[in-house]
Amino acid sequence: MAARFNRELEIQLGQPAWQLPPDLEQLPFWQAQQRDHLQERLGIPFWQLRAPKKREACLDLGCGVSFLTYPWNDWQAYFYGHELSGEIVRFIRSRAPQLNSKLFKSMQQGSAHHLENYESEQFDLAIATGFLYYYPIEYFDAVWAELMRVLRPAAPVIIEVVNPDSVWAEQWGLIELFKGTEPIFTPLTEWERRIAALGGKIQKQASGELFTTYWIQRRP
Numbered sequence: 001m002a003a004r005f006n007r008e009l010e011i012q013l014g015q016p017a018w019q020l021p022p023d024l025e026q027l028p029f030w031q032a033q034q035r036d037h038l039q040e041r042l043g044i045p046f047w048q049l050r051a052p053k054k055r056e057a058c059l060d061l062g063c064g065v066s067f068l069t070y071p072w073n074d075w076q077a078y079f080y081g082h083e084l085s086g087e088i089v090r091f092i093r094s095r096a097p098q099l100n101s102k103l104f105k106s107m108q109q110g111s112a113h114h115l116e117n118y119e120s121e122q123f124d125l126a127i128a129t130g131f132l133y134y135y136p137i138e139y140f141d142a143v144w145a146e147l148m149r150v151l152r153p154a155a156p157v158i159i160e161v162v163n164p165d166s167v168w169a170e171q172w173g174l175i176e177l178f179k180g181t182e183p184i185f186t187p188l189t190e191w192e193r194r195i196a197a198l199g200g201k202i203q204k205q206a207s208g209e210l211f212t213t214y215w216i217q218r219r220p
Contacts, residue, residue: 001134002085004180005064009088012065024178029171042168043211046129046158049204050215052077056124057105059150061112061143062131064088067096072103080123081107082115084131113142118150126151129160129213137186137194144198148218157200157216161191166210188212 011017024030032038047070052058054076060066063081065088072079079096083089089109096104108117112128126147132140140159147157162169164185173183191214195202200216207213 001131001181002087005085006087007179009065009085009091018179020175020178024175027171027174029168030175038168038209041209042172043129043160043208044206044213046127046160046213047071047075049206049213050125050156050158051075052125057122058125058127059115059118059123059147061126061128063092063107063127064130065092067092067104067107068099073100077103077125078105079103080105080118082110082112083107084109084111113139113146115146115150120149121152123151124155126155126157129158132159133162133183133186134181136184137190140194141198144200148199151218153218153220155218156203157218158213159216160211160213161186161188162210163188163207163212168210172210 007018020030029038052072052075056077057080058077059080059082061082063083067079067081081089081092083092086109089107092107096107110117112131128143132143144157151157162172162183162185164187169185173185176183192202195214195216199219201219202214203217204215205212
């Protein structure tokens with residue numbers, strides 16, 4: 001999976017874009033991405049549900065290059081990135097302090113369920129977007145357990161999942177498989193049951209044409 005996201009970074013830095021085989025290029029999903037700005041409609045920015053607040057310590061799991069692309073300066077919140085790709089980690093460590101050394105606190109490499117480098121109750125907000133749908137839903141149990149340790153009791157958790165009932169799900173999945181990351185299509189009802197079983201309460205949710213984002217709070 002890290003290799004896939006390394007490739008995405010290379011594209012952002014100017015390397016050639018993905019070259020899909022003709023049968024995938026002909027898919028309506030791909031055509032709509034190229035011509036109709038579909039990418040902008042697939043999900044909603046997580047901060048439309050719950051934006052980081054000033055001076056909050058925010059843990060961004062699977063963060064990619066989000067410190068460079070999301071409005072952290074506007075939020076004035078402290079960024080702690082956690083990313084599987086070593087190449088992305090090195091890139092952000094080299095660039096982020098120049099952008100805002102006050103808000104950029106750290107960038108760690110690792111899986112989302114390995115948060116041993118962080119203290120208990122260290123964070124005010126956790127963000128987990130862009131990766132949970134590549135894992136079985138059971139993986140979220142391990143991620144949640146670690147988040148409950150590193151988050152303060154009232155801290156929100158923002159997660160993004162894919163909606164298998166979306167008209168775009170199958171075609172998006174084929175393209176993801178070609179890129180080297182096969183998504184797992186878990187019904188939204190299963191996600192909602194899982195969240196409740198783990199002791200979470202959905203405060204708010206919003207959907208784009210493919211992805212659904214949840215704002216979750218730990219039950220008292």
